[in-house]
Amino acid sequence: MNDKWLNWAVKIQSIAQAGLTYSRDPYDKERYEELREIAAEMLAERTDIPTGKIRDLFCNESGYQTPKVDTRAAIFKDGKILLVHENNGTWALPGGWCDVDQSVVSNTLKEVSEETGLTAEAEQLIAVQDWRRHNVQNYVYGILKIFVECRVIGGKFEDNIETTEIRYFGKEELPDKLAVEKTTKEQILMCFQAHEAEHWKVIVD
Known part of the structure; x- marks a missing residue:
């Protein structure tokens, strides 16, 4: 909301x-x-x-309150972007909360591995966005969303507890049922723009 x-x-x-x-x-x-x-x-x-x-x-947290960090990977193949199909039936870019012992890049690659079975490497930073400006809100704290373009270097999909399949989608064939609190259509199209740009300028809210 x-x-x-x-x-x-x-x-x-x-x-x-x-x-x-x-x-x-x-x-x-x-x-x-x-x-x-x-x-x-x-x-x-x-x-x-x-x-x-x-x-x-x-109300149980202590210390100065800061936003949580969510990292998302944009992976392309033949001009299409990789989305994961989650257990609730929605689609999203692979990603999740940044663990306390991870950097932005290492967390992004870890999430890719866990949700897709693929091994990847980071190529470029796409955007740092304030979740409140772009996503449907279902948490009571701030979230910073970081989008990183990555390249697959190996692996294949493996069964896991978070996703049921992975699939590549073109710009004109994105699924209607997106997990909009995690990934909106506009955010996916932003990733396409970054991938297609000769010189991408990172977007920062």
Whole structure:
């Protein structure tokens, strides 16, 4: 859901978490706890998700709140782009959350291996995007999406717990059922543009 009320609630939560992290005044901490609770109630009211679950989602973190990082691989073959078919029936660029012990490139290649069985190497950075500006939102925190063009150097599809198949699609034959919280049609077309450009200028929100 892309909703101003949700964005405001997330912002209030972020301010409250920063206050709880840095404030030394017990009275201020009490106020920040109250702000966090209000943010959780706002989200629960707007989404019909129980307040308790909202608290579990983003009220248990500590430290200064920062966005999560999601890396996506754009792999091409004969002018077509590789998409993975996920267990829920939607299609997306291979990728996922960046693990704490991985760099952007190593995480992208790891996700490719896990979701497709293919071995790849990174070729160029395509874009760094603010998820709130481009994707349907289904999380209560910020996400930075990083798109990397990669080249396959070996491997073949292997059964795994995340995807059921892989397939290459041309620009005019992209599937309708995309996992739009992960990959939109516009983002896929952006990857085509980067692949076809002689000199690509990285897009950064």
